[in-house]
Amino acid sequence: MDSSFRDRLARNFAAAGTGGRDYGRDSFWKPIEGENVVRLYTFQHTVTDGDLKLGRYFPAESPVGTSETELYILYYTHFNSVDGSKGKTCGKIRTVDGRVLGNCPTCDARQKLYASPLPEDQKLAQNFKTTTRFVVNVVDLGNPADLKMKLWEMPASVMEKLVTFMKSSMFEGTELFGPKGLDFWVTLNKNSSPASMYSAFFGTPDSSSDLTGAKVQGTPKDIMSSKQFIPAQFQPYVDAPSKPQPCPVSSPVTMSQAINHVSNPVPAPTPPAPAPIPPQPVSTPIPAPVPTVATHPDPVPGTQTVKSFQLDDVVKIVHPIRGEVEDFTIAEIEGDSYKVKDADGTFWDCGLKDLTN
Secondary structure: OOHHHHHHHHHHHHOOOOOOOOOOHHHEOOOOOEEEEEEEEOEEEEOOHHHHHOOOOOOOOOOOOOEEEEOEEEEEEEEEOOOOOEEEEOOOEEOOOOOEEOOOHHHHHHHHHHHOOOHHHHHHHHHHOEEEEEEEEEEEOOOOOOEEEEEEEEOHHHHHHHHHHHHOHHHOOOOOOOOOOOOEEEEEOOOOOOOOOEEEEEOOOOOOOOOOOOOEEOOOOOHHHOHHHOOHHHOHHHHOOOOOOOOOOEEOOOHHHOOOOOOOOOOOOOOOOOOOOOOOOOOOOOOOOOOOOOEEEOOOOOOEEEOOOOOOOEEEEEOOOOOOEEEEEEEEEEOOEEEEEOOOOOEEEEEHHHOOO
8 A cells, every 4th residue: 555645544534624415325335233344445536626725635745636546535414403404514624734614503502502501501512413424435245246336434433443554564565445455344233332333454465355357336436526525615616626716714723623533523622611500590592492302292182292212212313314214223311312323333413302213
């Protein structure tokens, strides 16, 4: 593996940036419970003026017109947004030099709630967390007779392991990706905690399949040219990449304020410590009220009951990424805040009002 490519991807993983929907549900791959073996593919992306405006590259390192080898695109989503929508792409992105670009009312609301002296406001802020998504090109090797190029929204925990492998001297000079790359083994245990749900490692050159002559359906997609993973306010840069434009919003932050994507992917400064509770607290206004109790109609007309949920209950929620009603399992409960797990083991934060069964 080329060291400059490896070093650049590892650097961008530590400080990177992220609508239209170019790829439907059938374009995505999901790991199954147990062992999965896949091949990861890089893709070629031609640097545009829009890329430089979005801070995806250093101009001196990758001027307009340069063809760069890329592995993933990173973007953020909010399960809950202050406008009441679900699975909305966060309006903020992070540049390679640590700046934060864009506006996001949900991030702003969350920060204000965390700054409130009221515990209930700080608790409500948890409903507006962000989730980090790393989209990669992948081929599932589980069925050699039906090899298809897909997109995988790789969890941050797996990407962290992958970047560790890439930086390791053990793989220096080894081709990791593409038809002559190494098999990538991913084990999913949905009953484990979020931190240990996924294990991942590369196979050896001897044990990995050579896909040079294999009939793989499709080719790696240039996902950096897709609107699907770009906040709406930045999509004009994809539409007209050759026309220089001023960036809509640029909010410089110091590198010390830049938050690591894996440990805390929210593209905003760290919330301040909670203030002391005043003797007579007055509720802090919030941008949009979020009900914390879900009521479901009773069989008897004119009456309602409050539905309660427990750990491991299966509930139906519209998936923020795929847009379909799917089964989620309740993994954690903290007051009226819930952490739910989708079919591929990804965790999402939501409120009681989001749950039905």
